[in-house]
Amino acid sequence: MIDFLHLPEVQSAFAPLIAAWLGGWLAHKSGKAPIGIGVIVGFAVAVLLINGVDFRTLTAMRKIIVVGVITAIVGVLVDTRHTRGATLLYMGLGVIASLWVFGLFLLRKSGMEMIIAGAAIIAYVVWMLFAMKPLKVDGRRAGAATVALGIGTGATALMGSSALIAQLAFALSAAGGGYILALLMTRSNNAGTTVTFPVALLVSLMGCATVAFAELAWIVLVILGLIPVAARYAPVLEHWPRWFQIGFMILASLVIAGIALAYAWWTGGTDPYTTSITLEAIYA
Amino acid sequence: MRKTLVAIAVAVSSTGTVWADNYDIDPAHSMPYFSLNHLGFSTQRGHFEKVSGKMSLDVAKKTGSVEITIDTNSVTTGFGKRDEHLRSPDFFNAAEYPTMTFKSTKVTFKGDTVASVEGNLTIMSTTKPVTLTVTAMNCGKNPMNKKDTCGFDATTQIKRSEYGMNYGVPNIGDDVAIQLSVEAIKQ
Incomplete structure (x- = not known):
């Protein structure tokens, strides 16, 4: 009854993982694109399977997807052309993207409530861009952060009763996994803004969407915001095998995601039963 | 002056009524229901608890109009956790799109009663034409509150994906059957 491509594990795990792996590997072999492009290829495949190409009704979630595509292009351009003032460009695009995605939501609020909500959204987006930026020099850590941010954002979105955000975030995590596989296969350690810019913007906007549109406590975002820091400073020894180093980095980052998840569970007024309902929706 | 007033009175009595009657929708007795297929197993149903709007009716001229605003936050299926999910960005995205509306463009009569209402349905800022088939309609004095009241039942069917809710x-079924029960009190 359920077509293979409609299975959520295919849409949000297998397809983005394989697409990112192949995309990254082929990009590296061709030498014409950064290996990190695999993350975006994987996410794009998941978007096609989950949302299709229907962008007629430009909801906030669809705007986030469009932002992901634009930032991926910007990231590749910055990496290949070594653009000056890139940091300013990211931050500016982050602020513009935040206002575009959440503009309608913010306009429905009044006075101080609108200012506080808008400032909080921009602060989280800018923080995530700032925290992910240093990881561009280390593919292992950028990949680990992507995996943990995707899982953390997706799992807390499930707590907030949004299966759609959860699926997209899990897909980004799987794409991060595919990218790591490509890194391991090619012995490359390249990340660049091709990875860090779109990932930072996608997870931060998806996290804000869960708080704004679903039922997630905002403090969860503060905890999730520490994932890039954990990925950056996770202590690994150079003589460890590479796969083990990355595994450890993912584990360290997932600890933070786990804390965010526990907090969402504890404070969000939600419970395992809620999550089971949302999971059922994913499997619907 | 007196001749003018007499002329107006004659005109009114000969045409039945000059102006349409205006009604406010009674939120306590107006409810939009929806139903759709769930995984091919069963038909699941829900409704919206908060509805407002107005309508006008001129039976003599066989014209009318109706405007209905539905609060998407008031969606209920009898199961709170599922309602939270329906309010989320997966479906109605109630925080971003707190209302959906129906505005009539043409009312078709069959005899003295309304047969169908054509209009525009707006969900998540996407507007599509739909036709409400009126299955029952009655106007008269409400025996409880003694107010002039009009009520109707209507049905239609939409594809939710056409409104960006895919x-x-x-x-989870794309075809959504809508059953609308409305009562409106004369102003």
């Missing part, structure tokens, strides 16, 4: 399609 999460879960096709496993």
